[in-house]
Amino acid sequence: MENSRDTASATRHGWIPVFVLCLNFGVVFFDRNALNFLMPFVSSDLKLSNFDIGLLSAALSLTWALSGFFISAASDRANSRKPMLIAAILCFSVCSFLSGLAVSFATLLGARLLMGAAEGPILPLSQSLVASSVPVKRRGLAMGLVQNFGSNLLGSFVAPIVLVGISTWMGWRIAFFLSGVPGLICAALVWRFVHDCPADKGGQEREKLSLSAAFAYRNVLVCSVLSTLVVGYMAVTYTFLPLYLTRISGYSTGEMSVLISALGLAAATSGIVVPMLSDRIGRKPVIVLMPLLGCLLPIATLVGPADPWILGAFLFAGWFIIGTLSLIMATVPSETVSLSQVATALAIIMGAGEIFGGVGMPIFSGWIADTMGLGGVMWTLIALSGASAVSALYLIETHSTHTRRRQHPPLGPRAVEDGI
Template sequence: MGANDAAGSASRRYQILLVSLLCLNFGILFFDRNALNFLMPFIQPELGLSYTEVGLLGSALSLTWALAAIFVGWLSDKTGKRKILILVSTLIFSVCSVVSGLATGFLMLLGARLLMGLSEGGVMPISHAMVAHEVEPKHRGMAMGVTQNLGSSILGSSVAPLVLVPIALAYGWRNAFFIAAIPGLISALLIWLFVIERKLPPRPVSAPGSKPPLLEVASERNVIVCALLAILLVAYLVVTWAFMPLVLVQLRGYSESDAAWLMAVLGIASAVCGFLVPALSDRLGRRPVMVGFTLSGVILPLGALLFDGAFVAMAVIFFAGWAFNGIFPMFMATVPAESVDPARAATAMGIVMGVGEVLGGVLAPTIAGSLSDAYGLQAVCWLLVALALGGTLVALALRETAPGVLARRSALSPA
């Protein structure tokens, strides 16, 4: 199969291979991104970081991640060089993990996080654009769910704490960062060997007097709604990553090992729901699934703050509360891609991811850190509840885009 093959002509075998490789790569990316959060109980006392500084580290990565998501998504649509952009990004974020392990203070760690965000931000919009181009529309929701959530959940949320925390306990947190850099180099090699660089479909010609392409994409109703969802739910996500280990260890009194297992449960939940929830939306529709699962996000912070029962029961609460993570590939990728011209899919996804990271990922950790310094770590949990409720209200404004649901509606409509 050559590089010039038309979109949609990929064999089923290559579709599976592509999704698998992109899923693995994003999982490794999240392994590196989340390493700082899981190692923070070791890093914070050694480097003397305040809660506000912990929040700023999360904000810094989110800021540059957002800028990269918007710019690299646009650049990939314009140049068509999606494979090389992912390769370069993967190599750079692996190097950033090593730099994090060498950090001797807040500023050096901050610099490493800024560079890591720049390298990682463009990976997902490009990956989703490649999936949207290659995978059959009827399987698009599930394929995008696997690409974004399966690897990132298993490697970034479940494997990461179970591997990195024991390494930190035995050999120190710096060595944990060094080891975290190795998988990215392997992933870059696999992408170079097996991913095909496709020619993009012709870009649509704008009619005289029409809006500029970027403004046209940004003014699409579903892109706006998904961007608002991204602000609220990316805020929820990064605050949970940055502060939940501290909530469990410092507020609720769990050991570092038990906290690592509870955080690993989040990865299991995300891995399971990352393809089940989008697959459910292929059948039931994007809008009802996104509304219902966003609301379920209140379960995790309320359980973490108020539940005093058995450890196993707390793990069940964490699993149920994190099921909402299954909608992330839907509002970040599937719905934006289904709402605009295919040649502008990466641009739409970059806008949603970029806005979410800037206004949600950048501001929320700093706000959470300041609230924690002022009112205690319990403030983090109430902030998460408010974000989940706000996201539920926003999701009600979505316009349905699931191809199967729209086809059924069309068949039932009078001629």
């Protein structure tokens, strides 16, 4: 009886770090998206061109990917995540203040480059801490909360309302200054409630995970491809769907904003539902199914239901593809490689998504829109979601209750660490 109470207490306390890391990554996306929501104010003050605006976004994604890989690799070798995580949180908070001090495109670009470098390692470090502390039967849900729930609730729903309101009332510089404060609070919460990864069992050697060694794991390679496709789907949708709805479908800007808000609600919902479903039926079936739902969004947009509520329902359902990101970027790779190499593997997969999906796909889709029209972008989304479903077929199932990992040697030593 006493052991049961101790176990229940440990479980409750084990979720406190998950909620803290969920809140922290929500603040990260609050800061990352701040410039997007404040751009109407910033661009007029600093006289930014459309090319300047695109470069600011691409620059942050680039340094995000690079720092995510190098700092995560260093944390794996040192077997120390928590101190690096706190340092990264403090740095991105300072960078938010620096964005508010920008007086030209060059100074704002420098601040965004630094912010990307500071924020890049936060998710792989956070998810590696989750992987070491949450039981496998609840790992999908925990990682989904950390990656999807807070970031969409704070970064996509709260941020535009709060930041635009502050900017209208007190100016965009004050909005940047104030957006850096929550990060300082999160740093204190992480220091107080989050525990570092335990020391490696049995003196396990902490080997550097190179790109070639990482891609020797089939799941890491497939997840990198999936990351590129799904992040590309997300970036292209956010960039071009508002234009299609207003220019082609004929919706007003007010109607468009309500339809786009359905995506934020869907992302927050799928961030919980999709990982929970994977905890029940396995990772692979869920990652195959959700991209098929993703086809609904561009198809419904092309068909153009007369009732915006019907279109909104299809957009909501199609956006459940985004719920797979935590499985692709965190859960599956963390259950594939050695625990001492998790942060590096996650950073490689996230970096692929940021560089090829977040930077490359919108540029490619812009060329498609210029040559074929905005309808061509919708067909690009169909291709991305279809390719995601096909690519997911090549995954090796990692959930311990749905497969025996000893049948799949390429999965690596993590199976032994989990006692499977």
